[in-house]
Amino acid sequence: MEIKKENYKIGFTLALDNAQDLLKSSILIAEQNNYGIACSLGVLASEEAIKALFLIIMFYNPDAKIKNFEKIFYSHSTKHEELKQIMKFQDSNLKKN
Numbered sequence: 001m002e003i004k005k006e007n008y009k010i011g012f013t014l015a016l017d018n019a020q021d022l023l024k025s026s027i028l029i030a031e032q033n034n035y036g037i038a039c040s041l042g043v044l045a046s047e048e049a050i051k052a053l054f055l056i057i058m059f060y061n062p063d064a065k066i067k068n069f070e071k072i073f074y075s076h077s078t079k080h081e082e083l084k085q086i087m088k089f090q091d092s093n094l095k096k097n
Contacts, residue, residue, distance in 0.1 A: 012055035019048035
């Protein structure tokens with residue numbers, strides 16, 4: 001199934017909006033000292049951000065071959081693994097500077 005470039009833009013816009021809303025909710029709930037739910041919403045916000053990142057990549061490079069692209073939309077463990085890889089990459093770049 002081929003996805004139109006414009007649909008990637010719609011998808012990443014919606015995912016970023018969701019991430020922002022979830023993060024705002026997480027902060028509000030944390031301010032009420034309900035940290036368990038706040039952390040859960042923070043994790044969901046990061047998952048939405050990861051989906052948005054993958055969709056942004058596809059928007060700018062529709063021919064990209066991304067491992068586990070489909071799984072990023074239904075597998076929590078895949079999203080968490082991708083987030084760990086991004087954090088490792090970022091950490092290693094910070095240590096170089």
